[in-house]
Amino acid sequence: MELIWQGTKQALLLLVHGDPEVLRITLLSLQVSGAATLLSLLAGIPLGTFLALARFPGRSIAVSLVNTGMGLPPVVVGLFVGIFLWRAGPLGFLELLYTPTAIVIAQFVIAAPIVTGLTVAAVQQLNPRLRVQLLGLGASRLQVVWLLLKEARLPLLAAMMAGFGGVISEIGASMMVGGNIYRQTRVLTTATVLETSRGNFDMAIALSLILLLLTFAINWTLTWIQQRGRTP
Amino acid sequence: MGLEGIKVIYSGSPILDIPSLDVQEGMTLAVIGPNGAGKSTLLRLLGLLERPTHGRVLFRGQPIPPRGNLLSLRRRMASVFQEPLLMDGTVEENVSLGLRFRHVHPTELSRRVREGMATLGITHLAKRRIRTLSGGEAQRVSLARALVLDPEVLLLDEPFAALDPPTREGLLADLKTILGKTRMTTIFVTHDRDEALALGDQVAVIIDGRILQVDVPERVFAGPVNEEVARFVGVETILPGHVRSVCDGLASIEVAGWTLDVAAPLTPGERVLICLRPEEITLYPTGVLPAPSSARNQLHGRVIRHLPTGPIFRVTIDCGVPIVAAVTRQSWEQLGLADGAEVAVSFKASAPHVIRRA
Numbered sequence: 046m047e048l049i050w051q052g053t054k055q056a057l058l059l060l061v062h063g064d065p066e067v068l069r070i071t072l073l074s075l076q077v078s079g080a081a082t083l084l085s086l087l088a089g090i091p092l093g094t095f096l097a098l099a100r101f102p103g104r105s106i107a108v109s110l111v112n113t114g115m116g117l118p119p120v121v122v123g124l125f126v127g128i129f130l131w132r133a134g135p136l137g138f139l140e141l142l143y144t145p146t147a148i149v150i151a152q153f154v155i156a157a158p159i160v161t162g163l164t165v166a167a168v169q170q171l172n173p174r175l176r177v178q179l180l181g182l183g184a185s186r187l188q189v190v191w192l193l194l195k196e197a198r199l200p201l202l203a204a205m206m207a208g209f210g211g212v213i214s215e216i217g218a219s220m221m222v223g224g225n226i227y228r229q230t231r232v233l234t235t236a237t238v239l240e241t242s243r244g245n246f247d248m249a250i251a252l253s254l255i256l257l258l259l260t261f262a263i264n265w266t267l268t269w270i271q272q273r274g275r276t277p
Numbered sequence: 278m279g280l281e282g283i284k285v286i287y288s289g290s291p292i293l294d295i296p297s298l299d300v301q302e303g304m305t306l307a308v309i310g311p312n313g314a315g316k317s318t319l320l321r322l323l324g325l326l327e328r329p330t331h332g333r334v335l336f337r338g339q340p341i342p343p344r345g346n347l348l349s350l351r352r353r354m355a356s357v358f359q360e361p362l363l364m365d366g367t368v369e370e371n372v373s374l375g376l377r378f379r380h381v382h383p384t385e386l387s388r389r390v391r392e393g394m395a396t397l398g399i400t401h402l403a404k405r406r407i408r409t410l411s412g413g414e415a416q417r418v419s420l421a422r423a424l425v426l427d428p429e430v431l432l433l434d435e436p437f438a439a440l441d442p443p444t445r446e447g448l449l450a451d452l453k454t455i456l457g458k459t460r461m462t463t464i465f466v467t468h469d470r471d472e473a474l475a476l477g478d479q480v481a482v483i484i485d486g487r488i489l490q491v492d493v494p495e496r497v498f499a500g501p502v503n504e505e506v507a508r509f510v511g512v513e514t515i516l517p518g519h520v521r522s523v524c525d526g527l528a529s530i531e532v533a534g535w536t537l538d539v540a541a542p543l544t545p546g547e548r549v550l551i552c553l554r555p556e557e558i559t560l561y562p563t564g565v566l567p568a569p570s571s572a573r574n575q576l577h578g579r580v581i582r583h584l585p586t587g588p589i590f591r592v593t594i595d596c597g598v599p600i601v602a603a604v605t606r607q608s609w610e611q612l613g614l615a616d617g618a619e620v621a622v623s624f625k626a627s628a629p630h631v632i633r634r635a
Contacts, residue, residue, distance in 0.1 A: 172360070174360060177326055177356075181355065182355060183351055183352035183355070183379060184378045185348055185378070192364060195364075196364060
């Protein structure tokens with residue numbers, strides 16, 4: 046208990062004084078996970094909408110694959126993205142391994158199926174006759190898709206929260222493709238592991254607190270936006 | 278609008294088979310039929326929301342191309358469904374939806390939305406959120422949303438089916454007035470005979486994917502072409518018989534041991550079905566019959582059951598064949614009727630509609 050109390054006290058001091066290392070790590074975490082979430086939204090929402098609305102052979106297999114992807118272990122993602130980005134790997138020439146971009150790629154692979162899968166569910170929970178009604182009022186296909194997404198915006202915000210929550214908190218992929226390099230690829234989760242292993246519990250607790258606060262603040266904002274839409 | 282050689286087949290099962298159908302401009306065609314008859318599929322075909330397996334849909338005499346973008350044609354129509362299917366937002370936003378699809382100028386848009394809401398009596402709801410509306414209000418919004426588009430063809434798929442009777446009657450009356458004023462070509466699908474009678478300039482009866490009769494409502498309801506149509510349009514007594522003789526336009530038809538006189542142009546030997554509506558049959562206590570007349574048929578039987586439906590009782594009498602009569606609650610009591618009671622049944626020779634059997 047004493048350890049936790051001392052650690053928390055030290056952590057608060059570090060936060061209050063605005064430790065530059067803590068700030069750098071926080072900022073990088075936000076940038077990397079924010080970029081990965083944004084990319085996963087850009088890919089996942091159109092793909093999820095397509096899977097929800099289109100009818101083609103193999104559609105249910107595609108949806109099953111996406112749903113399986115929602116539970117991808119970050120370590121496995123880290124391993125395979127790492128293999129692709131190694132110097133000898135197919136994308137080695139890009140020299141991205143152990144860079145923030147590599148973490149973004151790995152986190153994108155983790156978040157994209159989550160966003161896609163939840164988008165499929167969000168669009169499919171809408172009344173199927175709504176699409177026919179919109180066409181019957183003279184909507185173009187694009188207008189139909191836009192309005193259906195607008196109508197499903199509450200579950201889509203949940204998809205966004207789940208995607209961001211999945212990547213901001215993962216450690217395996219960030220460690221494997223980022224390497225936890227000081228001042229380059231150290232993010233909140235990898236730094237917390239490192240500081241704990243070093244016995245710097247105050248720093249580890251400070252980083253954990255920031256991670257918690259950050260996740261809470263972002264999810265609270267999104268929840269607020271989501272729930273505001275529910276009031277009559 | 279029209280259909281030519283239409284067949285719709287889902288997973289090998291025929292859903293619609295319509296050799297031809299023509300909806301005249303400015304008219305309201307009421308399509309009636311039981312649930313699962315293919316009414317909604319028919320409406321989706323006409324609304325270009327579904328393509329037929331075989332055949333052609335015609336719009337202003339021109340066949341709709343089997344492939345390609347139908348958006349410009351679809352924008353000349355508007356559909357309203359049983360569920361209001363409104364979007365999250367205000368009434369005003371919903372009413373303007375189709376106009377926004379068509380990129381109508383904002384000034385023109387607000388004028389038309391205002392007019393549309395006034396026509397349907399929902400101006401006071403303009404700023405209300407959709408989820409606070411009652412079923413009737415929501416359906417008014419749905420109708421306003423379609424009518425503001427001033428479509429060349431209005432397609433209505435059972436728009437009153439989910440409403441309670443007073444709301445339904447109010448909306449039905451308003452829609453009748455609106456369609457009367459605008460003379461908009463309308464195809465109105467319903468399983469309710471009263472709605473079809475109220476709105477239709479013409480009625481088409483669809484059963485098992487086939488249109489069995491298209492005519493003005495009076496003729497469809499008074500003169501169904503076959504037994505299926507007769508049953509659907511409310512004929513409850515259908516008696517098989519054969520014509521024994523004909524004299525002065527009055528045919529003598531033998532039905533289950535009775536000889537009935539029916540005013541119909543028939544020839545001896547023909548096999549027929551005699552259709553009688555419950556309201557055309559009068560009941561008397563036995564022994565208190567009116568003076569016999571050549572123009573009035575009389576049968577005797579026993580009440581086998583009665584079903585109170587509001588102020589009217591539907592009484593089934595076994596006269597060797599079942600005959601259904603409608604009597605008021607008051608008459609039921611005055612006549613001292615009860616299940617098992619003996620009763621005389623009477624109807625005019627001119628009352629039945631006769632269907633020739635093959």
